[in-house]
Amino acid sequence: MIYNHLDGQTVTIPEKIFVFLIDHKPDCLCDDCIQKGLSLKRRQEVAPITKTVGLSAGFARNPGACVSSHSSRTKLVIHAI
Ligand SMILES: [Zn+2]
Numbered sequence: 001m002i003y004n005h006l007d008g009q010t011v012t013i014p015e016k017i018f019v020f021l022i023d024h025k026p027d028c029l030c031d032d033c034i035q036k037g038l039s040l041k042r043r044q045e046v047a048p049i050t051k052t053v054g055l056s057a058g059f060a061r062n063p064g065a066c067v068s069s070h071s072s073r074t075k076l077v078i079h080a081i
Contacts, residue, residue, distance in 0.1 A: 013040065014049050021059065021080045027067040028077035050078045 016038050031046045040046060054061025061078040
């Protein structure tokens with residue numbers, strides 16, 4: 001994992017999510033999987049960040065299926081392009 005080398009430094013949650021998505025490129029991930037993958041306490045911390053990152057160049061956030069297939073329900077998933 002790319003982000004392990006950042007251990008011991010202060011890394012903001014947006015930075016963690018950014019690196020996590022790059023690390024999983026080109027997989028589509030939902031907010032729940034990002035939250036679990038980064039061991040974040042609250043899902044509410046993830047949603048506003050993925051919403052912003054999804055509008056950035058190099059990322060896309062659209063309704064679709066999460067790569068982990070934990071749900072057949074279509075939900076917003078984000079991936080690095
Ligand atoms: Zn998921």
